[in-house]
Amino acid sequence: MSDTPVPSSPSAGQDRGPRRDGRSGPGGPGGGREGGRKFFRRKKQCKFCVEKIDAINYKDVRLLSGFVAERGKIVPRRLTGVCTPHQRRLSAAIKQARNIALLPFAARY
Numbered sequence: 001m002s003d004t005p006v007p008s009s010p011s012a013g014q015d016r017g018p019r020r021d022g023r024s025g026p027g028g029p030g031g032g033r034e035g036g037r038k039f040f041r042r043k044k045q046c047k048f049c050v051e052k053i054d055a056i057n058y059k060d061v062r063l064l065s066g067f068v069a070e071r072g073k074i075v076p077r078r079l080t081g082v083c084t085p086h087q088r089r090l091s092a093a094i095k096q097a098r099n100i101a102l103l104p105f106a107a108r109y
Contacts, residue, residue, distance in 0.1 A: 044081025058096035
């Protein structure tokens, strides 16, 4: 085919749902509002860094249970806002607590 441009149809510039670049059209998650997002979500800060907790003890079941979901899974960093070094220590402490039966491996049905 030659290098001549193909004429576009009049509806080629209209939005028809989600785009390839991740942005959405007028009916998408950004709403129809100018400026995009509806609200601003503040970045979560690490609870352990803010409260200056260095040692995460496996015997502190009340603290650890806040980072374990109902089903017994360890809650990921992106949901809790814990920083990487503390998440590593936290998961190790949760695993220790599970092994000596302070925390359950799985939820009861």
